[in-house]
Amino acid sequence: MIRVVVADDQQLIRAGFHALLDSEPDIEVVGEASTGAEAVRVARVERPDVILMDIRMPDGDGLWATGEIVGDPALAGTHVVIVTTFELDDYVAQAIRAGASGFLVKDTEPVELIRSVRVAAGGEALLSPGVTKRLLVRVASGLKAPADLSVLDPLTERERDVLTLVGAGLTNTEIGERLFLSPLTAKTHVSRIMSKLGARDRVHLVVVAYETGLVQPGWY
Incomplete structure (x- = not known):
């Protein structure tokens, strides 16, 4: 319930x-x-x-x-x-x-x-992809400088790639297609990233992607 x-x-x-x-x-x-x-x-x-x-x-x-x-x-x-x-x-x-x-x-x-x-x-x-982009552009525009990049240290190179695509508003299926992974594997990567970064949910992974500069307004 x-x-x-x-x-x-x-x-x-x-x-x-x-x-x-x-x-x-x-x-x-x-x-x-x-x-x-x-x-x-x-x-x-x-x-x-x-x-x-x-x-x-x-x-x-x-x-x-x-x-x-x-x-x-x-x-x-x-x-x-x-x-x-x-x-x-x-x-x-x-x-x-x-x-x-x-x-x-x-x-x-x-x-x-x-x-x-x-x-x-x-x-x-x-958040729908369109709303995500508009919203996170506002978040990014309010940043004086990128966040401490050391927060990404726990991530593998593949996980950074996945996080970048999450930040761009892609679904697990779309991430899988882009990186030649199954949707289940993409979902597993996202879950591991959330655990490593202490993120409450997927929305906050998008925030991290923008704050660390993995994604910038206008890239996608």
Whole structure:
């Protein structure tokens, strides 16, 4: 059972998401929050698999709450998904860097919202390739200098190649085709990279690829 918390300052949004998700046999909404501080409290009590987090909330916004949740070792298994009104919300890139596992827009189709919760719970990518590129261009443009390249030292040459393609927004199947690997082998490489780098999910591998200069805006 996938345990979900819905954090949004609009009661109608919370109620709609709650009803929709609870109707699925493998998803249970275990809590709601209307403020950032409340989202953190509920997360620490319920330890959900996924939190759907609004950005603009009182008493600690979603960006602050995301950082608090991601920074709590007891919530290592919790994935925060930002839910925003606009695809290019100014705070989205900051939220990804704070530890969010992806984002959705509030007018997402119900079937896509349900799918996204399942994807996030599994630690998979929750950004379409087009959105990934736009978002990470913003992340990269905010960097004053590349991150310490020593973070890549644990990776083999093949794993660096795979990480570069993850950063470009390619799926496991596409990575396999590019490197002449099976999709399963590509997935295994991605899993090992995540373990070696301590990445929470695939989205954060994309961030590492940009921050270390493996991928730069406009390359793909």
